[in-house]
Amino acid sequence: MQPSAGRVVASLCEEKFETTPINNPSIGAFESALGAQLTHGKVYDVVRMIPAQHVTSYGHIAKLIGQPNYSRHVGQALKFLSPNTTPPVPWHRVIASSGAISSRGPGTDGAQRQQEALEAEGIEVMVGRGGERKVDLREYGWFPEPGSVAVGLFAQEGSDADHIEENN
DNA sequence: AGGTGGGCTATCC
DNA sequence: AGGATAGCCCACC
Numbered sequence: 001m002q003p004s005a006g007r008v009v010a011s012l013c014e015e016k017f018e019t020t021p022i023n024n025p026s027i028g029a030f031e032s033a034l035g036a037q038l039t040h041g042k043v044y045d046v047v048r049m050i051p052a053q054h055v056t057s058y059g060h061i062a063k064l065i066g067q068p069n070y071s072r073h074v075g076q077a078l079k080f081l082s083p084n085t086t087p088p089v090p091w092h093r094v095i096a097s098s099g100a101i102s103s104r105g106p107g108t109d110g111a112q113r114q115q116e117a118l119e120a121e122g123i124e125v126m127v128g129r130g131g132e133r134k135v136d137l138r139e140y141g142w143f144p145e146p147g148s149v150a151v152g153l154f155a156q157e158g159s160d161a162d163h164i165e166e167n168n
Numbered sequence: 169a170g171g172t173g174g175g176c177t178a179t180c181c
Numbered sequence: 182a183g184g185a186t187a188g189c190c191c192a193c194c
Contacts, residue, residue, distance in 0.1 A: 058176055069189050071176040076191085079175060094175085102175040110175070 038067045042151065043077035044085065049149055050093040053122050054142035055135050057097040063146045075102070092117035093142075101125070101133040 046064050050056055058078075059071035067073075078091045092114045095101050101118075104110040115125045115133050126134050 059178095062176090069177095070191095072174060072190070073176095075175040091175095096175080097177060104175050108175095114175090 038062070038065055038070045038073055038077075040077045040080065043074050044081070044089045046149075046151060047078070047089050047091060047094060048087065050090055050142055052090075053140065055093045055095050055118070055123065055137070055140050056142045058094055059097050060143050061094060064144070064149060064151055066146065066151075095135055099134045099137045099141075101135070103132075 042065050043061060046061050057071070058074040059068070061074045062068055062070040074094070078089075078094060081089055081091055095114075101111045101114050111133060115127075118125055118135065123135060123140050126136070128134065
């Protein structure tokens with residue numbers, strides 16, 4: 001498919017759905033500095049494609065958008081995500097490539113809320129002794145090839161990339 | 169201009 | 182299986 005076409009539609013979706021109140025002045029600079037390549041709206045669009053009971057990584061979201069080195073910015077976009085964003089963004093389905101839920105540092109409860117949200121939809125989260133939370137990517141991972149999903153298009157779930165493969 | 173730190177990662181021990 | 186270490190790219194001192 002034409003990546004350019006997908007990009008156009010992506011920005012359309014952005015205008016339509018991007019209702020996040022961006023009151024932090026740094027965000028605007030953030031987006032413009034990226035040359036509108038990786039925007040919050042695109043991140044949210046892709047995250048919305050993650051099927052229920054599946055997870056993917058920050059880095060893979062970045063790859064699907066076409067900016068493989070922007071994993072940390074995906075994290076930023078999710079960090080600034082407003083809870084009232086419509087349609088909802090299943091932010092909890094994005095974890096580290098290791099399968100770990102990022103802790104966000106001591107004194108924060110984000111990781112625990114993420115664990116609860118994952119468990120609420122039937123994803124098993126293993127908690128280690130140090131409090132580290134991990135998800136089995138072989139079982140729950142969703143890592144479609146870039147280009148195999150219509151970024152920004154009206155995602156038809158049934159396409160092809162629905163599940164990760166074998167491997168051991 | 170240089171340092172640090174982010175909801176990150178791939179790669180080597 | 183964990184760490185240490187580069188890279189990474191931008192925001193913020």
